[in-house]
Amino acid sequence: MIARPEGGPRVVVGVDDSAGARCALSWGIGEARLRRLPMLVVHAAPLPPHVSAAGQLGCGVTEALRGAGAELIARLLAEVSDGPPDGVELSALALVGEPGATLVRLAGDDDLLVVGHGSRGPLSRLVRPSVRLHCARRAQATLVCVRPPSLDALLESLAAQDRPPDPGPDPDRPRLRRIGRRPRHSR
Numbered sequence: 001m002i003a004r005p006e007g008g009p010r011v012v013v014g015v016d017d018s019a020g021a022r023c024a025l026s027w028g029i030g031e032a033r034l035r036r037l038p039m040l041v042v043h044a045a046p047l048p049p050h051v052s053a054a055g056q057l058g059c060g061v062t063e064a065l066r067g068a069g070a071e072l073i074a075r076l077l078a079e080v081s082d083g084p085p086d087g088v089e090l091s092a093l094a095l096v097g098e099p100g101a102t103l104v105r106l107a108g109d110d111d112l113l114v115v116g117h118g119s120r121g122p123l124s125r126l127v128r129p130s131v132r133l134h135c136a137r138r139a140q141a142t143l144v145c146v147r148p149p150s151l152d153a154l155l156e157s158l159a160a161q162d163r164p165p166d167p168g169p170d171p172d173r174p175r176l177r178r179i180g181r182r183p184r185h186s187r
Helices: 019-035 049-054 061-081 099-106 122-127 131-138 151-162
Strands: 011-014 039-045 090-096 112-116 142-146
Touching: 011 019, 011 099, 019 039, 019 061, 019 112, 019 142, 039 061, 039 099, 061 090, 099 112, 099 131, 112 131, 131 142
Parallel strands: 011 039, 011 112, 039 090, 112 142
Antiparallel strands: none
């Protein structure tokens, strides 16, 4: 278990290489700043089945998975907040293990556990269980699932950035408002 500074609550964010994880990390950084809590960013990589079945734990696979996890955390922090966020006491942890069980084990009763909410098909869920659902069923911590914005919302925000600011209504132009439905014309 990771020791908490002064034994208080913290924000624990589980990340992987997905849009939901990026949104969860961004939300977690904002929440840690707002509440002035330390933040722990965790990436847990499951052990490949062929390695665990063959008992090849000493062949450098776990070190490679931990190294890749640390690189992923650094890359996500660079993408989301241009490196370690200002005003947040940050620690990161790259582990090997089942992601859901690892996050539940790390998040204490008074912590805030933040995970991304992705959309996956039934076949994908059979192959790799949902971390979000595992945490929702088993975590003692407060769980926050952050959904990435829809494509429509992203396109709308990009269009709003490209659009010049609206100067407001033209005082010389009469203001007309349509109320109700348009009348149907029969042919």
